[in-house]
Amino acid sequence: MSTADPVRVGVLDYRMSNLRSAVKALERLGAEVHVARAPGEIGRPDALVLPGVGNFGEAARRIESSGLAGPVRDSVAEGVPLLGICLGMQLLFEWSEEEPEARGLGILAGGVRRLRTDAKVPHIGWSEVTWAPGVATAPPDGGPHARTYYFVHSYACAPDAADAVIGTAIHGTEFVAAVGHGSVTGVQFHPEKSSDAGLGLLSRWLDAVRAAAPSAATADR
Numbered sequence: 001m002s003t004a005d006p007v008r009v010g011v012l013d014y015r016m017s018n019l020r021s022a023v024k025a026l027e028r029l030g031a032e033v034h035v036a037r038a039p040g041e042i043g044r045p046d047a048l049v050l051p052g053v054g055n056f057g058e059a060a061r062r063i064e065s066s067g068l069a070g071p072v073r074d075s076v077a078e079g080v081p082l083l084g085i086c087l088g089m090q091l092l093f094e095w096s097e098e099e100p101e102a103r104g105l106g107i108l109a110g111g112v113r114r115l116r117t118d119a120k121v122p123h124i125g126w127s128e129v130t131w132a133p134g135v136a137t138a139p140p141d142g143g144p145h146a147r148t149y150y151f152v153h154s155y156a157c158a159p160d161a162a163d164a165v166i167g168t169a170i171h172g173t174e175f176v177a178a179v180g181h182g183s184v185t186g187v188q189f190h191p192e193k194s195s196d197a198g199l200g201l202l203s204r205w206l207d208a209v210r211a212a213a214p215s216a217a218t219a220d221r
C-alpha cells in the first residue's frame with residue numbers, strides 16, 4: 001500500500017456501538033470507511049474496528065446472531081488488524097463478570113472483571129494512560145495531555161498474558177486501559193471522543209495498518 005492510498009476500514013455494526021462518532025473520526029483522518037452489518041458486507045478491508053457500548057452479554061449475543069463473529073475471528077487469524085474500542089475491547093476476550101454465562105469472541109485469552117476500586121463506578125471522565133515501551137499507537141511525546149483519554153466503563157479487562165497489556169490507567173486503582181497481541185489492539189477509552197489525543201492515537205493506528213499492508217502493486221484493491 002502506498003502512503004497516498006487511504007486505509008480501507010470496516011467498522012462492525014451489531015446495533016450496540018458508538019458507530020457514528022467512530023466512523024466520523026476515521027474519515028476525518030482520511031480512512032476509507034464502510035460499515036458492515038452482515039458477513040457479506042465485510043469484504044476485504046485493510047483493517048477492522050469493533051466499537052461498542054452497553055452490556056457485554058447482549059453485545060456478545062448480537063455479534064453471534066448477526067453472523068459477524070466467525071468472519072471477525074477468521075480475519076484476525078489471517079492477520080487483518082483489528083481495533084476494539086471500549087466494550088469492543090472487552091468483547092475480544094472470553095468472558096465477563098457482567099454476564100458470566102455469555103461468551104466473548106475469544107480472540108484474546110482472559111476475561112473482564114468489575115473495577116475493584118474505592119473510587120466511583122462507573123468511571124466516567126479523563127484519565128492519563130501509561131503506555132508500555134515501544135507501543136506503536138502510543139504518543140511519541142507531547143506530555144500528559146497527549147496521553148489523556150475519555151473513559152466510560154464499570155469493567156476492565158484481565159488478560160491471561162501479562163505481555164498483552166500495553167497501557168494502564170488509574171481510577172482509585174490501576175486497571176488495564178489498552179491491550180495488544182499480534183494484529184489485535186484494544187482500548188478501554190473512547191479515542192473518537194478524546195479530542196486531539198484520541199485522533200492522534202487513531203492516526204498512529206492507521207499508519208501502523210498502512211505499514212503492515214501489502215504494497216499497492218500487489219494488494220487486491
